[in-house]
Amino acid sequence: MDRHLVEQLLTCSVCLDRYIRPRLLPCQHTFCQEPCLSGLVDQVGWQVKCPECRMVHRIPSEGVAGFPSNRTILGFLEIPMGQVSVQTDGGSLNCGWCGLEKELALCHHCQEPLCHPCQRLHMERLRLDLRSLVSQLRRSLPKLADALGTLEQKCGSLKENGEAVRAEISRSVERYVAELKGREQALIVEAESLVQGAHRALQRKQEDLEVGMATISSHCDCVDSSLADNGSLPSTELWQLLKQSEELIDQVRQLEKPEQERPKVLSFVPSATLYSNVVNFGSVSWATKDSTPSQLISSSLYRGQGVQRSYPSITSTPNAIGMYTPPSISNSSTLLPRTATNTLTSRTQAGQRPNTLGSTDSQTLVIELLDIGNYLLGFRLTGHSLLLHYQEKGCMKCKIGSKGSDLGHFTWPRGVAVTPEGHLVVADSSNHRVQIFDRGGRFLRSFGSYGSSEGEFDCLAGVAVSHQGWIITADRYNHRLQVFDSVGRFIRAFGREGACNGNLSYPWGVAIDGMGFIYVCDKDNHRLQLFTLDGHFVCKFGQRGTGDGQLDQPHYVAIGPRNQVVVSDSGNHRVQIFDKSGRFVTKFGCEGTALGQFKYPRGVALDHEGNILVGDSGNNRLQLFRPDGTFLQAFGSWGSGDGQVKGLEGVAFCAGDIIVSDRENHRIQRF
Incomplete structure (x- = not known):
């Protein structure tokens, strides 16, 4: 090992x-106890x-000495530097071929010390090997020329194939846009019918009130006229007028009472599952001549679900010139295709080595259509099938980004969220921006920069x-929340540093429920606060402590399908669950390394069945x-390899996949 590298490892950065x-x-950074940490x-x-990372940690009761020792560093400190190997010259050596002790020179080919006679023989052998290799290369030139011609033919075929697929994609989209337009008209007619019915009911109430007002006015005029006769009115008629007046007073009191029924507002609720799966409208992939539609769909869409069903798909059939043209799709009101993902999945991605010299497997693009009653409703495994699906997790499907400030790269990513369209939103913390990626991990857009003005972050x-696609961010060092629309345009900001309502x-995790209320982890105030989407304070719950409902530096919060509020109580090494009003429900976990135990838990997320x-x-x-x-399942370990993590932050569910913010590896992983 290089002594210089060892010295770097053993040097305190303070x-x-x-x-x-x-x-x-706890953030995995190491410093001297004295005087660095103490100071x-x-x-x-x-x-x-x-x-290093500006993360704030609570001091143990015994002081900085209560933080654990870095045993790896201690082990290196105990090794005398004289034992660290360094390459030096000196001492006599023997020839690596003849074994005689002579004047030697290092061979650059085999890295062995050779004497001059042995080196000449060795060079001659290398010349013979070189001539043999050149001869083999010359013999391969005709094969490469043939392969070049084949590739040119395939380029022409691919162009025709691509044009046919693009045309079929356009036809499919136009057909289903027409179906959505028809649904639009039906919904408009339905809304108009409801409005007219409600309007007729209000008109009837209005007419009843007008009749009542006319009756009261007429009665009052009659009484005034009768009383003006100076006592000539018979007692029976006077008594009758009194009774009529009392009855009318009772009617007026009934009319003046506020309506017990809450006012109704007509609203339109779009299908969230339709929006979240628009990006799944069809898929484009490669298929060989002998592939069948049912094989393609059953193997790629329902793997691991224990279900195999046959669905219509657009595949290619050979024509007279050997090209493949997609057939037309039969009209069906029960089908809605998925959006093309613009990803061409080749055999190389499946782990097979491509053959570029005369491959005989012709490939063509395939568009798959899915049953709207099944996949379009989103990831909806339930019960035992869902638990089995989660027990198979642990293998990384893809990763996004690396350390840097360019678009698509991160510096300490923290929170993650998924939009109704299935896009991934990442809080790129130390780059002071939000980045958005599509479901395949391709960069779409970013917004934000360093600062404290509107739309800037620290x-x-x-x-x-939110359900309408608005993005809510916790602007940590500016001690505020900011709200943006789906494309990153600033809408509003609220909050400032302090402990009042x-x-x-240092706000950290945020979540929004179906009613539009924003929950935020007010970390250093050791509480959660609830705001409206307009930024108005609603309520707060939690205070510093270790009891039920008490918190110690809560970091992230998530809202479940039954409005349960799940909080990572990081300083207490546990997870707590509250109802939507902030009343304590239950807790689980404690400090430790065993399954079901935690050390400084961070991101939390809930799926459609409430699994955490x-x-x-x-x-x-x-x-x-x-x-x-x-406890159900655990996976992951410390490291920088695929599937390994360093310092987890935000987590999220996305169509059966698990999204993880791998903070210290400066990337996002999908499992």
Whole structure:
């Protein structure tokens, strides 16, 4: 090992000297206990801010000495530097071929010390090998020329094939747009009918009131006229008028009472499942001549569900010149295709090595259509099938980004969320921006920059998306929330630093429920606050402590399908569940490394059945639980390889997949 690299490993980034009693912070960064960590302690708040990642940690009761020692660094410190190997020259050597001790020179080919006679023989052998290799290369030139001609033919065929597929995509989209237009007219007629019915009912009430007012006015005139006769009115008639007046008074009181029935507002609720699966309208992929539609769909869409069904699909059939043209699709009102993903999946992605020299397997593009009653409704496995699906998790499907400030790259990504269209929204914290990717991981857009003005961020953390696609962000160091529309246009900002109602201190995770109420983890105030989408304070719950309903630096929050509010109580190493009014319901987890235990849990998410996903940050793993907190599955380990994580942050569900913000690896992983 290089001595210089060892010295770099053993150097503290604060004092720039060798570690003295190295202590490991929860964010996995190491510093000297004295004087580095001790000098960084905030004596008032009894906390320390990491100089590497600016994360704030609570000081243990025994002081900075209570942080764990970095045993890896301690092991290196115990090794004398004299034992670290360094390559040096010196000492006599023997020839690697003849074994005699002579004047030697290092061979650049085999890296062995050879004497001059042996080196000449060795070079002659290399010349013979080189001539043989050149001869083989010359013999391969005709084959390469043939392969070049074949590729030119395939280019022409591919162009024709692509034009046919594009035309079929356009026809499919036009047909289903026409069907949606028809549905639009039906909904408009239905809304008009409801409005007319309600209008007729209001008119009847209006007519009844007008008749009542006329009756009262006439009665009052009659009484005034009768009383003006100076006592000549018979007592019976006077008594009759009195009774009539009392009856009319009772009627007026009934009319003046406020209506017990709550006022109704006509509203339109679009199908969220339709919006979330528009990006799945059809798919474009490669198929060989002997592939059948049922094979393509059953193998690619229902893998792992224990179901195989046959669905219509557009495949290619050979024509007279050997090309493939897609046939027309039969009209069916029960089918709605998926949107083309613009991804051409080749055999190379399936793990097969491509053959570029005269491949005989002709391929063509395939468009798949899905049953609207099944896949278009989104990922809807339930019960035992859903639990089996989760137990197969752990293998990374794809990853997005790496460290950097270019578009599509991240620096300390934190919160993640999924839009109704299935796009991925990422809080790119230290780049002070939000980035949006499509379901395949391709960059779409970003917005935001460093600052404190409208639309600017200072190390944002959590992110959430409403049903209409609005994006809510926790602007951490600006101590506020900001709301944007679906394309990133600023709408409003609210909140400022403080501990009063509506004030925030380092807000972290955010979530929004179906009614449009925003829940935010007010981390350093150790509470959750509830706001309307307009930014008005509604209520708060939680305070610092370890009891039921008490919190210690809550980081992330998620809303379940039954309006349960799930919070990662990070400082208490547990997850707590509240109802939508903030009343404590239950909790699970404690500090530890066993299954079902946590160390500084961060991101939380719930699926459509209420199963809970937790980013167990300190243990570098993800854990899945049933709605009652029963442990189900765990996967992940510390590292930078595929499927490994370093410092988890936000998590999310997306159509049966699990989205993870891998903070210290500066990437997003999908499982």
